[in-house]
Amino acid sequence: MIKVGVVGGTGYTGVELLRLLVMHPQVSLEVVTSRAEQGMPVSSLYPNLRGHTDLCFVEPSLESLSQCDLVFFATPNGIAMQQVPDLLAAGVKVIDLAADFRLKDPAQWKQWYGMEHACHELLAEAVYGLPEVNREQIAAARLVANPGCYPTAVQLGLLPLLEAGVVDPRSLVADTKSGVSGAGRQAKIDALLCEASESFKAYGVSGHRHLPEIEQGLTAISRARGHTTAPELTFVPHLTPMIRGIHATLYASLTQEVEDLQALFEQRYRDEQFVDVMPAGSLPETRSVRGANLCRIALYRPQGRNRVVVLSVIDNLVKGAAGQAVQNMNIMFGLNEKSGLDMVALMP
């Protein structure tokens, strides 16, 4: 059994991790932290976990966390980077669900996250945890930077096109919509029922912190196939009145005739258990992935013109956060990648 700790067990990604970890056949959940709720039974805050764990929240401490084989950080940005060096030194592996280790350039981190990075020296070592791209490196990693929710939906939707080099890398557009749980459990005016329901709006239009993460990932994907032009993306997120889900509508201009786009995607994801290329003509819905670690994709080429439209949906809390983190854990510990993740989405 893998002994696991969760720092930040009261947040939405934290409780989603707990839901997945208590059902995982090879995991023993040892430590769940919350400073605000320390001493309280986890199942009294989250009654869905009654009967599945007797743990109480504890304060995060090196002493308790260093007893674990693996620690997940489900904390706000800028917290994990203060504690990861000590945990790695104690022989503990780490998966960070926040952005602390996603960007390779510390100057870019400071620009987008507004603080100095606390451990530059670990940025090169950290592996970006998108298994469909970096599976081998994840298997050997001590420290995995779990991707953001929008970056997961966007990169999985665009990567077959960029790898094949069939689109203009400067023509990329991502029009994305997220449910409100993407904003976390903290009280925020924009997430109030009266603000978010019966309404729909864009945000972060002039620059969202997921833009550099997505461009960094797409550039790495392109470069690995020898393409030299760095991808440029116009990325516009929207807040939509639902709890879970991300829907990304992605656009790219073809630079050459592609005989069978559908076959290109099906071939790329043939061996991927958590990416479903749907039959031609499908319309992926966010509810078709709710609660499941899955990205569903459909492709269009409207009117046969040279513009591809890719529709990509995930559950932001699962394939966009906690599920992907468990997938990464399975890879790091040599388990079946589907272990603990073989669930069907909730409908309706």
Ligand SMILES: NC(=O)C1=CN([C@@H]2O[C@H](COP(=O)(O)OP(=O)(O)OC[C@H]3O[C@@H](n4cnc5c(N)ncnc54)[C@H](OP(=O)(O)O)[C@@H]3O)[C@@H](O)[C@H]2O)C=CC1
């Ligand atoms: N929501 C989503 O869809 C996604 C979120 N993420 C990322 O995952 C991370 C967690 O997000 P989310 O669950 O939404 O966040 P929440 O704001 O809902 O929860 C944050 C958690 O972190 C704990 N925490 C806060 N400050 C500290 C600290 N200084 N030391 C230790 N623990 C702390 C809190 O508990 P307490 O204060 O009691 O200790 C709480 O349990 C964020 O970085 C977010 O960007 C990534 C992908 C998707």
Ligand SMILES: CC(=O)N[C@@H](CCC(=O)OP(=O)(O)O)C(=O)O
């Ligand atoms: C709807 C909503 O507010 N979504 C969040 C993104 C989700 C997320 O948590 O991403 P990180 O892990 O990179 O912080 C946002 O736009 O800030």
